[in-house]
Amino acid sequence: VTAGETGIGGQEHLVARLGEGLEGFPPTEVVLRAFDIGRACPRADVLTPEEPFRASPRTARKAAGVWSEIRLLSAADERLTPYEAYRRARQGAPPGCRPFPWEWLAADGRGREAASRAERLVTAAGAVTLVARLAPLLAPLDLADPERPSTTSLRVTARSPDAEVRRVTLFGRLDLLARERGRRVGVLVRTGAPGILHRRIAAYEALVVRLQGRKLDAVLLAFPDAGRVERLPVDEELLSEAEDVVVAAVRHAAVVADARRRRRELHEVDARSGPECRYCPLGDDCPEGRAWRAQLGG
Amino acid sequence: VSVAEPTLAELLEEWLARPTVSDDGLADTLLGRLEAAVGPLLARLEAGRLVPLTLDKERLEAMIGCERRGGAVLGRTFPVREVDPVARGLLLDIVVRRWVTTLGAELPRGEALLEEARQLVVADRGGGPADEVLARLDGLAGEEFAAWADDLEARAARLLADWPRPEEDRWWRTEERAVIGLAGGAVILSGRFDVVVGGAASGRPTVILEVKSGRIWPEYGAAQEFYALLATVRDRIPPAAVVTVAAGPLGVERIVAEVDVDLLERAAGRVVAALGGLERVLEGRPEERPSERCPTCPVRSSCHLVAEGRV
Numbered sequence: 001v002t003a004g005e006t007g008i009g010g011q012e013h014l015v016a017r018l019g020e021g022l023e024g025f026p027p028t029e030v031v032l033r034a035f036d037i038g039r040a041c042p043r044a045d046v047l048t049p050e051e052p053f054r055a056s057p058r059t060a061r062k063a064a065g066v067w068s069e070i071r072l073l074s075a076a077d078e079r080l081t082p083y084e085a086y087r088r089a090r091q092g093a094p095p096g097c098r099p100f101p102w103e104w105l106a107a108d109g110r111g112r113e114a115a116s117r118a119e120r121l122v123t124a125a126g127a128v129t130l131v132a133r134l135a136p137l138l139a140p141l142d143l144a145d146p147e148r149p150s151t152t153s154l155r156v157t158a159r160s161p162d163a164e165v166r167r168v169t170l171f172g173r174l175d176l177l178a179r180e181r182g183r184r185v186g187v188l189v190r191t192g193a194p195g196i197l198h199r200r201i202a203a204y205e206a207l208v209v210r211l212q213g214r215k216l217d218a219v220l221l222a223f224p225d226a227g228r229v230e231r232l233p234v235d236e237e238l239l240s241e242a243e244d245v246v247v248a249a250v251r252h253a254a255v256v257a258d259a260r261r262r263r264r265e266l267h268e269v270d271a272r273s274g275p276e277c278r279y280c281p282l283g284d285d286c287p288e289g290r291a292w293r294a295q296l297g298g
Numbered sequence: 299v300s301v302a303e304p305t306l307a308e309l310l311e312e313w314l315a316r317p318t319v320s321d322d323g324l325a326d327t328l329l330g331r332l333e334a335a336v337g338p339l340l341a342r343l344e345a346g347r348l349v350p351l352t353l354d355k356e357r358l359e360a361m362i363g364c365e366r367r368g369g370a371v372l373g374r375t376f377p378v379r380e381v382d383p384v385a386r387g388l389l390l391d392i393v394v395r396r397w398v399t400t401l402g403a404e405l406p407r408g409e410a411l412l413e414e415a416r417q418l419v420v421a422d423r424g425g426g427p428a429d430e431v432l433a434r435l436d437g438l439a440g441e442e443f444a445a446w447a448d449d450l451e452a453r454a455a456r457l458l459a460d461w462p463r464p465e466e467d468r469w470w471r472t473e474e475r476a477v478i479g480l481a482g483g484a485v486i487l488s489g490r491f492d493v494v495v496g497g498a499a500s501g502r503p504t505v506i507l508e509v510k511s512g513r514i515w516p517e518y519g520a521a522q523e524f525y526a527l528l529a530t531v532r533d534r535i536p537p538a539a540v541v542t543v544a545a546g547p548l549g550v551e552r553i554v555a556e557v558d559v560d561l562l563e564r565a566a567g568r569v570v571a572a573l574g575g576l577e578r579v580l581e582g583r584p585e586e587r588p589s590e591r592c593p594t595c596p597v598r599s600s601c602h603l604v605a606e607g608r609v
Contacts, residue, residue: 057423081467084466118417118418121399121418124399129494133498135499193478195483227476275347275351278375292373295580296373297369297579297582
């Protein structure tokens with residue numbers, strides 16, 4: 001069976017696995033983004049407000065930085081400074097490239113809110129720093145035809161053995177699409193240092209692209225903070241891992257939704273301790289969090 | 299005979315004119331030393347679900363100062379004890395960020411400067427400032443607002459007096475994060491440089507500038523060395539220098555660390571020592587050490603030294 005059709009990485013395969021994973025849960029509509037892949041503790045997540053995704057200066061500075069990097073890659077024969085790349089990015093899109101919505105930063109493009117002058121300035125500061133770090137990482141890769149991909153989403157309808165329907169929407173957002181020696185590569189720009197979570201996120205993004213029937217040969221993970229780039233070929237192994245990731249994340253979301261719906265007491269919801277315990281609002285009210293801190297003497 | 303200290307502008311001119319040279323394997327040597335120190339800890343960190351464990355300059359300093367306190371700050375966040383100094387630091391930092399990003403555009407004066415800085419801090423929310431600091435800034439009004447405005451304007455003017463105007467082709471930038479992942483990302487050494495000049499693809503050496511709004515504290519020297527270590531391992535070229543400039547209420551102080559092998563070895567040794575402390579914490583036998591931090595220590599109530607009247 002060819003990966004990405006009816007086998008691993010294909011819709012039928014994923015739907016079957018999701019159906020099994022959701023067995024026993026009432027009908028649930030789950031929306032997943034890469035951000036959700038790192039969620040680990042159902043108890044803490046029951047507490048998290050269900051806010052819709054809202055653009056912030058923090059996300060804007062990354063988006064503007066990546067867009068400036070696209071401008072810089074498009075003008076690879078010139079030595080642009082990060083400031084010049086940012087300025088050119090604001091002035092217009094390279095030929096054939098979908099323009100970035102600068103009005104999002106400049107005026108009333110962000111929902112009903114306008115970005116303030118202060119928000120625009122911190123966005124510009126972050127974008128300049130990001131492009132200064134990305135430029136030396138991506139320049140040696142010989143990336144051609146860079147573009148900013150549109151946000152992708154896919155609705156999967158899974159029918160579990162008890163015949164109840166669940167809808168799962170997978171949102172994907174690669175930061176950059178380009179060609180490298182004729183191969184289609186997606187670039188993900190991540191903060192911090194490479195870790196296991198980044199591989200899972202890359203796998204997730206590759207799967208969303210594949211499920212939409214589009215070709216992607218590799219995912220490049222760029223870590224400007226760490227000065228590193230990692231390359232993951234999109235193959236059966238990565239797509240299989242992605243299915244595991246999606247099934248686990250959807251199951252996690254279903255557990256959280258179910259606990260909210262049933263208005264369960266927090267102590268009735270499973271907890272999974274980890275580094276997030278350091279910031280968790282439950283603090284010492286959570287025995288698992290208390291035990292996690294106790295090993296550090298706190 | 300008195301010899302005038304060089305200005306920051308003169309120092310930057312000299313450092314940025316130096317040739318960039320390969321580190322000749324130095325980054326690998328330093329990294330190898332750090333990896334070797336994490337190795338014995340890894341199984342315990344994974345079993346305790348402590349991975350990834352991030353160590354920044356504050357956590358390293360805490361662990362080296364007293365292992366009880368070091369373990370505690372790894373396990374939880376504590377409220378900001380003195381809000382005003384943190385708020386003043388944040389304001390000065392964001393004014394510098396504004397100045398660099400606009401390539402030295404003239405700053406507003408007085409209350410207009412404070413109002414703009416406050417808006418910038420709010421716009422940067424999510425980037426670090428604690429809620430109590432933002433609340434403090436939001437609550438400034440009347441005469442207090444005017445006094446804070448005068449103070450901010452004076453500190454910014456003193457701080458920037460001997461800085462050169464930022465130039466685009468020297469790649470001035472702000473808030474640059476640097477990390478080193480150890481043991482496949484299980485332990486992350488992390489820092490955020492206030493201002494960076496040169497480096498990256500600029501073809502010039504890197505200079506890191508740290509901005510402070512109070513007096514120079516002894517741990518600032520260790521922080522400079524830690525930042526030099528982060529930049530060296532990340533970029534595989536040591537920065538030329540790390541400079542800390544502190545605009546206190548009365549004057550400006552500056553400490554300069556020109557980066558060499560001894561400095562980097564010292565920084566790596568401090569990280570190795572902190573990891574040794576972490577190992578003792580996880581074994582349940584942290585070393586408690588008295589220090590000037592004891593009076594404000596968050597685990598003071600359960601400290602053996604305090605119970606025994608030794609601090």
